[in-house]
Amino acid sequence: MIEIKNLSVLYAGNTEESLSDVNLSLQKGDFICVLGKSGAGKSTFIRCINGLQKPTGGEILLDGKTITYAKEEDLRKIRREMGMIFQHFNLIPRLSVLQNVMTGTFGYRNSFKNLFGMFTAEELKRARSVIAEVGLAEMATRRIENLSGGQKQRVGIARALVQQPRVLLGDEPVASLDPGTSDRIFTLLKEMHERLGLLTIINVHDIELAKRYATRIVALKDGKVIFDGLPKDFKEAEYQETYESQSADAYFGAEI
Amino acid sequence: MWFKKSNFLTLAILILLVFFSMRLTEFDLSKFKDFRNMIDFLSQWFPMDFSLLPNMVQDTLETLAMAFLGSVFGLIIALPISFLAARNTSPSPILFQFSRIALSFVRSIPEIVFGLILLTTLGLGPFPAVIAIMFHNIGVFGKLISELIEAADPGPQEAMKAVGSKTWVANLFSILPQIWPNVLSQFFYRFEVAIRTSLILGFIGGGGIGQRLFNDFKTFQYSSVSLDVLIIMIMVIIIDFLASSIRKRII
Numbered sequence: 001m002i003e004i005k006n007l008s009v010l011y012a013g014n015t016e017e018s019l020s021d022v023n024l025s026l027q028k029g030d031f032i033c034v035l036g037k038s039g040a041g042k043s044t045f046i047r048c049i050n051g052l053q054k055p056t057g058g059e060i061l062l063d064g065k066t067i068t069y070a071k072e073e074d075l076r077k078i079r080r081e082m083g084m085i086f087q088h089f090n091l092i093p094r095l096s097v098l099q100n101v102m103t104g105t106f107g108y109r110n111s112f113k114n115l116f117g118m119f120t121a122e123e124l125k126r127a128r129s130v131i132a133e134v135g136l137a138e139m140a141t142r143r144i145e146n147l148s149g150g151q152k153q154r155v156g157i158a159r160a161l162v163q164q165p166r167v168l169l170g171d172e173p174v175a176s177l178d179p180g181t182s183d184r185i186f187t188l189l190k191e192m193h194e195r196l197g198l199l200t201i202i203n204v205h206d207i208e209l210a211k212r213y214a215t216r217i218v219a220l221k222d223g224k225v226i227f228d229g230l231p232k233d234f235k236e237a238e239y240q241e242t243y244e245s246q247s248a249d250a251y252f253g254a255e256i
Numbered sequence: 257m258w259f260k261k262s263n264f265l266t267l268a269i270l271i272l273l274v275f276f277s278m279r280l281t282e283f284d285l286s287k288f289k290d291f292r293n294m295i296d297f298l299s300q301w302f303p304m305d306f307s308l309l310p311n312m313v314q315d316t317l318e319t320l321a322m323a324f325l326g327s328v329f330g331l332i333i334a335l336p337i338s339f340l341a342a343r344n345t346s347p348s349p350i351l352f353q354f355s356r357i358a359l360s361f362v363r364s365i366p367e368i369v370f371g372l373i374l375l376t377t378l379g380l381g382p383f384p385a386v387i388a389i390m391f392h393n394i395g396v397f398g399k400l401i402s403e404l405i406e407a408a409d410p411g412p413q414e415a416m417k418a419v420g421s422k423t424w425v426a427n428l429f430s431i432l433p434q435i436w437p438n439v440l441s442q443f444f445y446r447f448e449v450a451i452r453t454s455l456i457l458g459f460i461g462g463g464g465i466g467q468r469l470f471n472d473f474k475t476f477q478y479s480s481v482s483l484d485v486l487i488i489m490i491m492v493i494i495i496d497f498l499a500s501s502i503r504k505r506i507i
Binding site for chain 2: 050052076077078079080082083084086088089090092093094095103104105107108111114115156159163
C-alpha cells in the first residue's frame with residue numbers, strides 16, 4: 001500500500017541526516033509500532049508519510065503513485081485519507097468535542113462550506129457515531145478544556161476516524177498519558193484498526209505496549225532502520241541496539 | 257551589597273535626563289505662586305448650567321459612536337491583514353514584509369494628523385474623526401494581532417493541515433479560537449483609548465462632546481464647560497468599568 005524508497009531527510013543547518021536511506025513496504029492490515037530513542041527520526045518518519053515533512057531524498061508511493069512530489073491540491077486529497085493523532089492532541093481550544101471532530105471532515109468540502117459549518121445530516125450522524133465509538137457519547141457538546149488527557153486523545157482519534165481514513169498515523173499518541181490510559185488508548189486503536197482494516201503506524205516509547213499490540217515493529221536509530229520484523233523477534237539484543245547509545249559507550253570508554 | 261557600580265551610572269544618566277527635560281519644558285514649581293488665578297478661573301465654572309444638558313448628552317453619544325465605529329472597523333480590517341503580517345501564516349515573504357511596513361506606516365501617523373488631512377476632503381464633523389481613528393487602529397490592531405498569531409500554539413494548525421484542509425482555513429480555524437479572548441480584550445482597551453482620542457479630535461472640529469467642550473471654552477461659557485467636563489468624566493468612568501468587567505468575563 002505504501003512504498004518508501006531511499007527516504008532521507010536532512011534538516012537545514014544539520015550535518016547528520018535525521019532519516020537516512022529508509023526503505024520499507026507497508027501493507028494494509030499492518031499495525032506498525034516505530035521504536036527508537038528521542039531524536040532517532042521516528043517523528044520525522046511519520047510526518048513524511050502524510051507530507052507534513054518534505055523529504056530531501058527518495059520518495060514515498062501510495063498505491064504506486066508518488067506523494068512526495070504531489071501538488072498542494074493532490075496532497076490534500078492524500079492527507080484526507082490519512083488520519084493522524086498527536087502527542088499533545090492538537091485539538092482546537094474553546095471548541096466542543098463535536099466541533100473538533102467535524103474539523104476532521106474539512107478535506108472533503110470546499111472552504112465556504114467549512115467556514116459556515118454547512119455539514120450534511122449524514123456527516124453529523126457519522127461524527128456522532130464515531131464519538132460514541134470512542135466512548136465520549138455524553139460529552140459531545142463539552143468544551144475540549146474540560147476533558148482529561150485520555151479523553152482528549154479519544155477526541156483526536158475520533159477526528160482521525162471521521163475522515164474515513166485508510167491509514168492511521170500516530171506521533172507519540174500516548175507519551176503524555178499515564179500507563180493505564182495509554183493501554184486503553186492502544187486497545188481502542190487496535191480495535192478500530194481491525195474493524196476498519198487500516199494500515200496503522202504509531203511511534204511509541206513504551207516497548208511493552210509495542211510488543212503487546214503491534215503486528216510489526218520497526219526500530220530506528222540515527223535515522224536508519226535497524227530492525228523490521230515481528231514483535232516476537234524483537235529481543236534483548238535488538239532492544240540494546242535500539243536504546244543503548246553508542247556515543248555514550250564511546251564516552252564512558254574514553255573515560256575509563 | 258544591594259547596588260552595583262552600573263546602578264550608579266544608571267542613576268546619574270537618569271538625573272541628567274530629568275534635568276534636561278525640566279529645562280526643555282520650563283518646569284518651574286515656583287510659577288504656582290500665581291495659583292490664585294486658577295481659583296478665580298475655576299470659581300467661574302460654578303454654578304453649572306444644566307440648560308443644554310440634552311444637547312450635551314447627544315454629543316456624548318456621538319463621541320461614543322465615533323470611538324466605537326473607529327475601533328470596530330479598525331478591528332475588522334486589521335484581522336485579515338494580521339494573518340498576512342504574521343510570520344507563521346503569511347502566504348509569501350513579500351506580502352509579509354509589505355503588510356508589516358504598511359501597518360507600521362499607518363500606526364506611525366497620529367490620529368490628529370489623519371483628522372487634519374481628512375478635514376480637507378470630508379469637511380468638519382464626526383465622519384473624518386471615525387476614519388482617522390479607524391486608520392490608526394488598523395495599524396495598532398494589526399501589530400497586536402499578528403503578534404498573537406505568531407505566539408499561537410502550532411499544534412492545532414498542523415492537525416488541521418493533516419486532515420487535508422486548505423492552508424488558510426487551517427490557519428483560521430486553529431488560530432482564531434486561541435487568540436480570540438486576547439483580541440477582544442485588546443479591542444476594549446483600544447475602544448477606551450479611542451474615546452479619549454475622539455475628544456481631542458473634537459478640538460479640530462471632529463464633533464462630539466470634545467468639540468462642544470472646546471467651543472464652550474473658547475466662548476467663555478464656563479458654566480457649560482464645567483458640565484461638559486463632568487459628563488466626560490462620568491462617561492469615561494462608566495466605560496472603564498464596563499470594559500474591564502467584560503474583559504474579565506472573557507478571560
